[in-house]
Amino acid sequence: MHLIIILAIILPILGFGINLFFKNHQEKQIALVSNVINFTLIGLSITSAILWLTGNQKDYSIYLFSLYKSHNFDFAATFYYDKLTMVYSLVASILLFMVSVFSKTYMHRESGYKRFYIHFQAFVIGLRVLIFSGNFEMFILGWEIIGISSFLLISFYRDRFLPVKNAMKVLSFYRISDTALFAGIWFCHHLFHKNISFIDLNTVDYSLPNSHYIEGLTIGILVVLAASIKCAQFPFSSWLPRALEGPTVSSAIFYGSLSLHVGLFLLLRTFPIWENIDIIKILIGVIGLLTAIVSYYISTVQSTTKTQLAYASITQVGLMFIEIALGWHTIALVHFALHAFYRTYQFLVSPSSLSYLIHDQFLHYDANKKSAFSFLPKKLRYSLYTFSIMEGYLDRFWFYQIWRRFKKLGVLFNVFRYRMWQWVFALIFILSVVFQHIYPIEFFTSHEYVPYFFSFIALILILLAWTERKSALNSWINIVLSQLFFMDGIVHQGSVNLIQIVIYLTGVISAAVIGGWALKRVISLENNIDLNSFHGHIYEHKKLGMTFLLCSLILIGFPISPTFLGLDLLFSEIEKENTITLIISALVFIFLELASIRIYARVFLGLHVKPYHEVAFKSS
Numbered sequence: 001m002h003l004i005i006i007l008a009i010i011l012p013i014l015g016f017g018i019n020l021f022f023k024n025h026q027e028k029q030i031a032l033v034s035n036v037i038n039f040t041l042i043g044l045s046i047t048s049a050i051l052w053l054t055g056n057q058k059d060y061s062i063y064l065f066s067l068y069k070s071h072n073f074d075f076a077a078t079f080y081y082d083k084l085t086m087v088y089s090l091v092a093s094i095l096l097f098m099v100s101v102f103s104k105t106y107m108h109r110e111s112g113y114k115r116f117y118i119h120f121q122a123f124v125i126g127l128r129v130l131i132f133s134g135n136f137e138m139f140i141l142g143w144e145i146i147g148i149s150s151f152l153l154i155s156f157y158r159d160r161f162l163p164v165k166n167a168m169k170v171l172s173f174y175r176i177s178d179t180a181l182f183a184g185i186w187f188c189h190h191l192f193h194k195n196i197s198f199i200d201l202n203t204v205d206y207s208l209p210n211s212h213y214i215e216g217l218t219i220g221i222l223v224v225l226a227a228s229i230k231c232a233q234f235p236f237s238s239w240l241p242r243a244l245e246g247p248t249v250s251s252a253i254f255y256g257s258l259s260l261h262v263g264l265f266l267l268l269r270t271f272p273i274w275e276n277i278d279i280i281k282i283l284i285g286v287i288g289l290l291t292a293i294v295s296y297y298i299s300t301v302q303s304t305t306k307t308q309l310a311y312a313s314i315t316q317v318g319l320m321f322i323e324i325a326l327g328w329h330t331i332a333l334v335h336f337a338l339h340a341f342y343r344t345y346q347f348l349v350s351p352s353s354l355s356y357l358i359h360d361q362f363l364h365y366d367a368n369k370k371s372a373f374s375f376l377p378k379k380l381r382y383s384l385y386t387f388s389i390m391e392g393y394l395d396r397f398w399f400y401q402i403w404r405r406f407k408k409l410g411v412l413f414n415v416f417r418y419r420m421w422q423w424v425f426a427l428i429f430i431l432s433v434v435f436q437h438i439y440p441i442e443f444f445t446s447h448e449y450v451p452y453f454f455s456f457i458a459l460i461l462i463l464l465a466w467t468e469r470k471s472a473l474n475s476w477i478n479i480v481l482s483q484l485f486f487m488d489g490i491v492h493q494g495s496v497n498l499i500q501i502v503i504y505l506t507g508v509i510s511a512a513v514i515g516g517w518a519l520k521r522v523i524s525l526e527n528n529i530d531l532n533s534f535h536g537h538i539y540e541h542k543k544l545g546m547t548f549l550l551c552s553l554i555l556i557g558f559p560i561s562p563t564f565l566g567l568d569l570l571f572s573e574i575e576k577e578n579t580i581t582l583i584i585s586a587l588v589f590i591f592l593e594l595a596s597i598r599i600y601a602r603v604f605l606g607l608h609v610k611p612y613h614e615v616a617f618k619s620s
Helices: 002-019 027-054 083-106 113-132 136-154 161-192 198-203 210-230 239-245 248-257 259-269 278-300 305-325 329-363 378-389 391-411 419-438 442-446 450-467 472-491 498-526 542-555 562-573 579-604
Strands: 060-069 074-081
Touching: 002 027, 002 060, 002 074, 002 113, 027 083, 027 113, 074 083, 074 113, 074 136, 083 113, 083 248, 083 259, 083 329, 113 136, 113 248, 113 259, 136 161, 136 239, 136 248, 136 259, 136 562, 161 210, 161 239, 161 579, 210 259, 210 278, 239 248, 239 305, 248 259, 248 305, 248 329, 259 305, 259 329, 278 305, 278 378, 278 391, 305 329, 378 391, 391 450, 419 450, 419 472, 450 472, 450 579, 472 498, 472 542, 472 562, 472 579, 498 542, 498 562, 498 579, 542 562, 542 579
Parallel strands: none
Antiparallel strands: 060 074
């Protein structure tokens, strides 16, 4: 069993590495590698399921190695196998192989054929790591890989406006989910005073005493928030239809079957923590019921096949939430498996089904057919119809009530946009390092408001970077400075050691220097790269685009870079009493990825600014 689990993780990584060496026109070789790897994973999943079922259904846990270990923290590569892992592994393996085979023909002669399979294999890696994860650290690693691969596949048609814009929109929701999960794990770390392994979670009594009821309730709410966003539950449903801008095959595997159900996996995996908190069960049930009702009515009036399927999927996941709330976990797993297979099939045949339905409607149109709202009074029926057509006004709500308010907040600090202030902030950081570590003075080492001051500067800088319109380089510099002050705010609490700082700075500084060089290089070649529009420079500067994307991923803590390990260590060192620091750090963490990937999207993706390249209109 140990060997099978290790192979299930290594093989997708091997397939990803092999496909990097092929050229885009070598379609047979690229598809063959992916098909062989995913077919082998089916065999491994079936074998492991048989061994588990015939071995007294004993849960397996594997401890491979430790990346970093301290007195109260152990970032270890551990993997775990139980009934939940078995079901998800079997379903995922079969569906991934089917979609891989289908994609060979569906993506034939696409200019991004190799790129599709690379991103697809990255998703396979993330999903396998998440399913087999043995602790929260490995779980986050897989969770993050799935999120980035989603962004890359949604923006697959990167010469168009809407795919890139909607990819950023989806990423913004994913980032809130990531932050909620990080915060929940932070509370777990401080509540149980150790890293929680999933084998312990299912074998040790983690029931919380009454004295820790509030902490347990907070953890449950954060976990439900992370799962609800990932599963596109109400009121976070609006991102899912926008995520269907990518190829139909990626929509099928991501938002029809697997990625959409990752939140359910999180709820089932963390069930022992919140199983005795009735408020959490009620919350999950209410979210599921509300989502199922709203999404059902929205799906009945949508004019596009993909959008109908998207809201139909959300409806079914809402029912699964209800099943989990009621404790019907086996039913939820069966429901997940059946829904994943059925929805994948529907997505894959949607183009041909659409053609059939258009002809059927033309030949058999019935003007007297009752609508979904015909049983209601006329005014209420029209209101509900408008509400459903507008998709619950959720997209408008999130833009105007949430994101636009943060943009206005960033505009309030416009006075700090001048280059002079960047030098001032850099000087403040240097002085804080000198007076904290080299020549310590009492004000910097003992004053209780110093961490809040540096954390607040980090938030100002990241909001400036996120709302920057003129200079991509200025935005990048503000992101880097924000990361330094984010670290400084936590370091001033006095619990972070030098090794943790070095690990974090290794990733930040290397990414900052190389990413800054890539932007400077594009500026020297193209004269101007403002952030007021999309430039599409990936056409002529693919290597620079790839370099900057990798630097952005390292800077935001993409697995498994030094920054990823450093961020995990820094978050774990925030003291339980410093709630303000945690809240500010969480906001910085949200806008860090959005600001970094926004630079990449605006500079390298979208319609090319030069008229002699092919262009695609917004409506394409």
